[in-house]
Amino acid sequence: MQKEAPEKERQDTELWQGRYGRMRETEKSVLLHREQKDSSIILKHSVLIPVIPDDSSQKADVGRSQKPEPSKGPPLSPRTSSEYPSLPITKNKEELVSFIESNSVVIIRGATGSGKTTQLPQFILDHYNEKNALCNIVVTQPRKIGATSIARWVAAQRKCTLGSLVGYQVALEKMATEHTRLIYMTTGVLLQKLVLAKSLTEYSHIFVDEVHERTEDMDFLLLVLRKLLHSNSRHVKIILMSATINCREFADYFATPIWGKMSPAYVFEVEGAPYTIEEFYLDDLQKLFPYRIEPPYPDDLMISPKMYDLAISLIQNFDEIEGKDFSKAQKDGGLTLSERGSVLVFLPGIHEIRCMQETLAKLVHQRLQIYPLHSSVTLEEQNGVFFSPVPGYRKVILSTNIAESSVTVPDVKYVIDFCLARRLVCDKDTNYQSLLLTWASKTNCNQRKGRAGRVSKGYCYRLVTKDFWTNEIPEYMIPEMQLVPLSTILLKVKLLNMGDPRSLLSTALSPPNLVDIVRTVLQLIEMGALSAKTDGKTQSEDGELTFLGRVLAHLPVDLYLGKMIVLGHVFGCLDECLIIAASHSLKSFFAIPAIQQLAGHRSKLAFARGVPSDSMAFVNAFKAWYSARKKGELRHPKDELSWGRENFIQIRRIREVAELYEDLKKRVSQFNMHVPEEPPSPHNSSKHRQTFILLVVIAGAFYPNYFFQQETDDRQACKELMGLNPQTTVMVKNLPPYSFLYYKQLQSLFRLCGQVKTISFDCSRAYVEFHRTSKDSGVLPEVTLSLLMANKGFRRELSIYPSEQIEICAGRRAITHLRFSRYSSVIIQLLFELNM
Numbered sequence: 142m143q144k145e146a147p148e149k150e151r152q153d154t155e156l157w158q159g160r161y162g163r164m165r166e167t168e169k170s171v172l173l174h175r176e177q178k179d180s181s182i183i184l185k186h187s188v189l190i191p192v193i194p195d196d197s198s199q200k201a202d203v204g205r206s207q208k209p210e211p212s213k214g215p216p217l218s219p220r221t222s223s224e225y226p227s228l229p230i231t232k233n234k235e236e237l238v239s240f241i242e243s244n245s246v247v248i249i250r251g252a253t254g255s256g257k258t259t260q261l262p263q264f265i266l267d268h269y270n271e272k273n274a275l276c277n278i279v280v281t282q283p284r285k286i287g288a289t290s291i292a293r294w295v296a297a298q299r300k301c302t303l304g305s306l307v308g309y310q311v312a313l314e315k316m317a318t319e320h321t322r323l324i325y326m327t328t329g330v331l332l333q334k335l336v337l338a339k340s341l342t343e344y345s346h347i348f349v350d351e352v353h354e355r356t357e358d359m360d361f362l363l364l365v366l367r368k369l370l371h372s373n374s375r376h377v378k379i380i381l382m383s384a385t386i387n388c389r390e391f392a393d394y395f396a397t398p399i400w401g402k403m404s405p406a407y408v409f410e411v412e413g414a415p416y417t418i419e420e421f422y423l424d425d426l427q428k429l430f431p432y433r434i435e436p437p438y439p440d441d442l443m444i445s446p447k448m449y450d451l452a453i454s455l456i457q458n459f460d461e462i463e464g465k466d467f468s469k470a471q472k473d474g475g476l477t478l479s480e481r482g483s484v485l486v487f488l489p490g491i492h493e494i495r496c497m498q499e500t501l502a503k504l505v506h507q508r509l510q511i512y513p514l515h516s517s518v519t520l521e522e523q524n525g526v527f528f529s530p531v532p533g534y535r536k537v538i539l540s541t542n543i544a545e546s547s548v549t550v551p552d553v554k555y556v557i558d559f560c561l562a563r564r565l566v567c568d569k570d571t572n573y574q575s576l577l578l579t580w581a582s583k584t585n586c587n588q589r590k591g592r593a594g595r596v597s598k599g600y601c602y603r604l605v606t607k608d609f610w611t612n613e614i615p616e617y618m619i620p621e622m623q624l625v626p627l628s629t630i631l632l633k634v635k636l637l638n639m640g641d642p643r644s645l646l647s648t649a650l651s652p653p654n655l656v657d658i659v660r661t662v663l664q665l666i667e668m669g670a671l672s673a674k675t676d677g678k679t680q681s682e683d684g685e686l687t688f689l690g691r692v693l694a695h696l697p698v699d700l701y702l703g704k705m706i707v708l709g710h711v712f713g714c715l716d717e718c719l720i721i722a723a724s725h726s727l728k729s730f731f732a733i734p735a736i737q738q739l740a741g742h743r744s745k746l747a748f749a750r751g752v753p754s755d756s757m758a759f760v761n762a763f764k765a766w767y768s769a770r771k772k773g774e775l776r777h778p779k780d781e782l783s784w785g786r787e788n789f790i791q792i793r794r795i796r797e798v799a800e801l802y803e804d805l806k807k808r809v810s811q812f813n814m815h816v817p818e819e820p821p822s823p824h825n826s827s828k829h830r831q832t833f834i835l836l837v838v839i840a841g842a843f844y845p846n847y848f849f850q851q852e853t854d855d856r857q858a859c860k861e862l863m864g865l866n867p868q869t870t871v872m873v874k875n876l877p878p879y880s881f882l883y884y885k886q887l888q889s890l891f892r893l894c895g896q897v898k899t900i901s902f903d904c905s906r907a908y909v910e911f912h913r914t915s916k917d918s919g920v921l922p923e924v925t926l927s928l929l930m931a932n933k934g935f936r937r938e939l940s941i942y943p944s945e946q947i948e949i950c951a952g953r954r955a956i957t958h959l960r961f962s963r964y965s966s967v968i969i970q971l972l973f974e975l976n977m
């Protein structure tokens with residue numbers, strides 16, 4: 142043991158020499174002391190002086206990667222520290238700059254609003270300007286609204302035109318020139334750029350903000366950064382930032398080998414927060430309300446009308462709260478609160494936003510200015526939330542997680558959080574990718590809370606109990622890469638075009654389960670999303686991405702549904718295929734209430750219009766709802782609800798389908814697939830043709846997942862049904878003796894399915910024939926309903942007559958053997974059989 146100590150000391154010294162290069166002894170001891178506490182080094186107010194990194198290990202690649210050249214662009218208008226706003230991060234400016242300049246990868250954690258996003262990139266910008274050196278900084282943001290609003294704010298702070306020194310790029314919109322030195326970009330845009338360039342060297346510094354948001358894009362970006370940093374872009378600085386990050390995980394992921402040992406990336410903690418934010422839970426709100434507040438249940442993922450009411454009452458209560466604050470503020474220093482603080486409410490989706498908006502809109506006298514904020518709102522409309530409210534009005538922003546991180550709406554004082562989120566997950570029941578309602582994680586909720594308390598004290602109201610928060614709300618969200626099907630991940634990894642999928646994916650921060658990779662590649666080849674590799678080698682784990690595969694990688698639906706959309710475009714039924722894909726991706730919007738199951742099925746069958754297909758029912762029901770809305774017939778929520786009740790359609794669900802339908806429509810338009818504005822109204826014969834084509838498209842898309850129905854032997858079916866038409870008749874077997882006695886009971890039973898024409902009997906069998914009321918040929922919906930009734934196990938009771946009664950009914954017929962039978966008053970299950 143004693144002998145090992147000096148050896149360890151030597152290794153440690155070597156490690157330090159390698160890691161910190163030419164650092165002064167005193168500095169090393171400060172750092173060493175801190176490192177012993179935690180192997181992922183966390184620095185708090187460290188005393189680092191700029192050092193030149195010892196990059197002897199990097200020399201081999203110097204020729205391939207480019208160091209930024211001296212400045213050639215326009216003057217950068219340097220700023221002095223006194224000009225920086227007084228934010229927690231400002232006091233760490235010098236340390237942070239030297240820290241970033243002396244390490245390839247740095248992780249920065251600091252409270253929400255501490256100045257990471259807006260200030261830190263500017264520190265670097267000014268540092269380079271002071272040295273008269275060129276830098277090119279990119280900062281990623283998870284969403285467009287963050288990238289654009291932050292760029293606008295930073296440009297205003299630097300008193301420069303947006304798009305000159307400071308700019309942004311989101312999707313196809315770019316506000317930047319070749320002179321731009323600090324650009325804010327969405328994570329997806331940077332990912333695409335890097336994948337095309339296969340190098341990081343366009344930038345001197347890459348800031349990945351809100352790195353806790355583990356979307357597929359984020360994890361792919363981290364994977365690409367790590368790969369390129371270690372290959373051809375060693376001089377580029379990478380800075381990962383978040384307020385709610387598991388530093389250890391990221392530090393280990395970006396570990397670098399130093400003297401044969403993996404050394405985790407450096408972590409810097411910015412201390413302090415701009416303002417305090419008080420937290421409240423349902424328990425704390427109880428005293429505000431006269432009724433008992435029901436706590437949520439873990440599996441009860443919905444917002445009940447009571448919870449909406451509670452949130453609304455809370456908003457109404459803010460006037461009172463502010464009144465109290467106002468008197469306190471006056472006492473403290475004579476301050477005046479002239480404005481009513483804005484409220485930011487986090488809801489899981491557009492439907493919930495609409496529900497709350499409709500209720501709030503009724504409170505006319507409350508002088509509320511309401512802003513819905515979600516992905517379907519245009520960027521211009523989104524920017525409206527940043528404007529000051531009309532004096533005397535309270536701004537209420539109803540937002541999805543779009544405003545969860547990054548953004549600063551300066552006047553937001555209150556955050557109300559239902560702690561819910563909609564996430565793209567692989568549904569266990571259907572195995573389809575779908576947007577499901579889930580509890581948000583503590584990380585997400587803390588980000589939401591951080592939207593208040595940025596320019597003044599804030600308040601956060603979580604509409605769950607404290608107990609629920611502690612025990613049921615998960616700490617972190619599961620990374621998307623582990624939730625979506627492997628086939629989707631494989632297509633995305635093929636888009637990166639950076640090597641074979643298995644080795645690339647195994648280097649991800651949270652790799653997906655790759656056990657099924659061979660089978661999944663085969664499935665993708667079979668469906669035409671990948672073509673077999675043509676380089677001569679047997680490639681069971683890889684293939685070339687086809688056009689179809691490229692489209693599928695951009696659609697948030699199951700791959701077979703995605704293929705159906707593409708085929709729909711080819712065969713002129715894109716709109717219908719988009720509806721089907723959206724409907725199958727979410728929970729069915731058809732309501733089949735327990736007490737009216739048959740009525741629910743009947744309505745669905747009516748929408749299917751004689752085609753035995755759920756997909757057709759979805760298309761026709763959706764179109765009926767859509768056109769009724771377009772004509773303004775469902776303008777009032779009450780009308781829409783009663784339309785839903787009449788047609789057995791759940792309005793909330795069909796609205797969600799509409800959301801996804803619009804989203805898919807937008808996504809496929811990038812590939813030049815457009816739904817015609819006004820489809821020509823086809824006459825009857827071509828309507829049938831269209832339906833036939835659509836059915837062929839569905840079958841083609843789901844190949845090989847379909848089966849052939851056996852040829853039906855009509856003659857045999859007719860024979861079994863005593864010559865009756867199998868399309869209008871069902872047969873009931875196993876009836877008790879003297880089956881004719883049950884005529885009335887059977888009649889009332891089958892009346893639930895439709896209008897009964899005749900019932901004929903043959904021993905223990907009965908043949909129930911329905912009326913054909915329309916001119917349509919084919920199997921009657923009544924027949925299908927009868928089958929459903931049998932197959933779904935609807936237990937129907939048939940009261941067996943006691944022997945005495947049978948004797949009376951049977952008249953002179955011999956019934957002696959029944960006296961001893963055990964049939965009396967048993968419940969029998971009917972068996973229906975349809976022969977076609």
Ligand SMILES: Nc1ncnc2c1ncn2[C@@H]1O[C@H](COP(=O)(O)OP(=O)(O)OP(=O)(O)O)[C@@H](O)[C@H]1O
Binds near residue numbers: 415
């Ligand atoms: N648009 C704006 N209007 C007014 N003040 C702003 C604006 N944007 C930023 N600020 C101020 O700058 C501070 C720092 O914001 P910044 O976005 O840099 O913080 P952050 O640490 O990145 O926060 P987060 O972790 O929430 O992204 C805010 O707390 C606020 O005081």
